[in-house]
Amino acid sequence: MVLSIVDESNSTVIAGGQMGRGRQKAKQQKIARKLKYLTTDTDYDELAKELSEQEPGMGSPDPFADIDDQYADKDVDSAADDHASGAAEAAPATQEDDLDEYAKWAAEAAAKATSGEFPASAPAAPKPAPRKPIPMPMPSALKPKKS
Incomplete structure (x- = not known):
């Protein structure tokens, strides 16, 4: 369970531990997409375009495209x-x-x-013998007294 505490500067502090910037950004994007696209007028083309976009500096979605072009x-x-x-x-x-x-x-x-080369059915396995009950120890105070 994670508790949020708001201090005087109105900044939220997470009591369960700080979240890394990458995870925080991913979580914010996920929430923003839910708010933006989980409505009745969802634009799926726009969603696909946004999901296919790369972060700046990440290069091509195909990691070998640059190498292929270089050695073509x-x-x-x-x-x-x-x-x-x-x-x-x-x-x-x-x-x-x-x-x-x-x-x-x-x-x-x-x-x-x-042709009957294979047996029609496997022979029935023998039924296992019933097991004896495990004897339970009885305290001496509860044992019947011999007189």
């Missing part, structure tokens, strides 16, 4: 495209092989299931 080479890109198109032609053939292998396996499994 037209010849390498065209060679990579040629290689990718060759791989795309080979992919359907391997996919068909995988499907053929799966179909073969599925047919064998179905044949085994219908």
Whole structure:
């Protein structure tokens, strides 16, 4: 539980501990967005635009965009495209092989299931024996006296 105390200068002091500036700013933004957008006339395009914005100095949302631009080479890109198109032609053939292998396996499994090779059901587990009750110690004052 966090208690807020307001002193003479009208500044709020949090008794549970100070919040870091980053967390405080994030919390303020969250509250401001709730107040701004959780109404019946919410502008979702504006919300998406605001959420996609970066802080100043953070750079591009894609961390590798700068590196890609720096090392971009037209010849390498065209060679990579040629290689990718060759791989795309080979992919359907391997996919068909995988499907053929799966179909073969599925047919064998179905044949085994219908031929009775697999047991119909597992044998029932034996019922555990009932356990004896744990003896409870009785204080000597409560024991019946032998006369």
